[in-house]
Amino acid sequence: MVLRVENLQAKAHRVEILHGISLTVGEGEYLGLIGPNGSGKSTLMRMMAGLGKPSGGRVLWQDRPLAELGAQVRARQIALVEQQAETTDRLRVREAVELGRIPFLSPLRGWSMRDSEAVTRALSAVDMAGREDRLWHTLSGGERQRVHIARALAQSPALLLLDEPTNHLDIRHQLALLALVRSLPVSRVIALHDLNHAFSCDRVALLEGGRLKAIGPPAEVLSPDNLRESFGVEARQVRDPDGHLALHFTASLPRAG
Numbered sequence: 204m205v206l207r208v209e210n211l212q213a214k215a216h217r218v219e220i221l222h223g224i225s226l227t228v229g230e231g232e233y234l235g236l237i238g239p240n241g242s243g244k245s246t247l248m249r250m251m252a253g254l255g256k257p258s259g260g261r262v263l264w265q266d267r268p269l270a271e272l273g274a275q276v277r278a279r280q281i282a283l284v285e286q287q288a289e290t291t292d293r294l295r296v297r298e299a300v301e302l303g304r305i306p307f308l309s310p311l312r313g314w315s316m317r318d319s320e321a322v323t324r325a326l327s328a329v330d331m332a333g334r335e336d337r338l339w340h341t342l343s344g345g346e347r348q349r350v351h352i353a354r355a356l357a358q359s360p361a362l363l364l365l366d367e368p369t370n371h372l373d374i375r376h377q378l379a380l381l382a383l384v385r386s387l388p389v390s391r392v393i394a395l396h397d398l399n400h401a402f403s404c405d406r407v408a409l410l411e412g413g414r415l416k417a418i419g420p421p422a423e424v425l426s427p428d429n430l431r432e433s434f435g436v437e438a439r440q441v442r443d444p445d446g447h448l449a450l451h452f453t454a455s456l457p458r459a460g
């Protein structure tokens with residue numbers, strides 16, 4: 204296992220947001236994170252990246268408290284793509300992706316071919332290779348999202364944390380991105396709103412009200428009971444002709460109380 208979250212609690216403005224979450228991320232595992240709006244997915248992602256201080260519990264990276272690792276060491280291991288990540292206006296696409304290599308540079312180790320190759324590979328992976336000279340402010344929302352992901356890929360992390368990475372992306376780029384993420388030989392945690400995408404994860408963690416309600420194989424966690432209780436929808440699992448599971452949503456339920 205690469206990452207262990209132990210009884211994690213987090214507060215914002217004295218209000219408790221995460222209430223004692225415990226889970227692990229295995230080596231090479233693809234873990235989906237689902238839950239309704241405000242259930243704590245982004246907060247948990249940030250804590251897993253070592254950003255933000257827990258109000259209780261801890262996060263361990265390969266059995267060492269994440270808080271004890273220096274920022275540079277952490278950045279060589281863990282990359283986070285946040286939901287509304289922004290960057291400076293005058294940056295070009297390639298420059299934005301080159302930022303992912305900063306954790307590897309030092310006075311003794313300057314920019315090398317290896318760094319350039321990592322940047323080129325990352326740009327191709329997100330289908331932005333032909334647009335590397337474009338200025339940031341001229342990019343569409345989806346193109347910006349792809350550049351952010353390329354920056355994280357250029358970081359060559361052992362753990363990639365993606366907070367709703369398909370936001371802003373058209374369907375072709377959504378599918379291409381999810382196929383890419385699935386194929387990466389590293390540990391990955393991905394927050395998803397499209398629950399059908401969660402079926403391709405190794406395991407799925409369901410958050411509700413800052414608590415871990417369920418974690419396990421997608422078909423178990425995406426059960427009609429869990430979806431009714433956590434999301435307030437009626438849904439059933441169906442198999443397509445190729446044998447893949449998908450959710451069929453039939454109704455949204457009135458709020459209880």
Ligand SMILES: Nc1ncnc2c1ncn2[C@@H]1O[C@H](COP(=O)(O)OP(=O)(O)OP(=O)(O)O)[C@@H](O)[C@H]1O
Nearest residue numbers: 215216220238239240241242243244245246247286
């Ligand atoms: N800086 C903050 N100050 C106050 N409240 C916050 C802050 N950050 C998060 N929260 C609250 O914490 C809760 C969890 O937020 P979080 O963004 O982690 O949820 P989420 O599951 O990622 O939501 P979404 O699906 O809408 O992106 C929400 O109720 C949110 O309003």
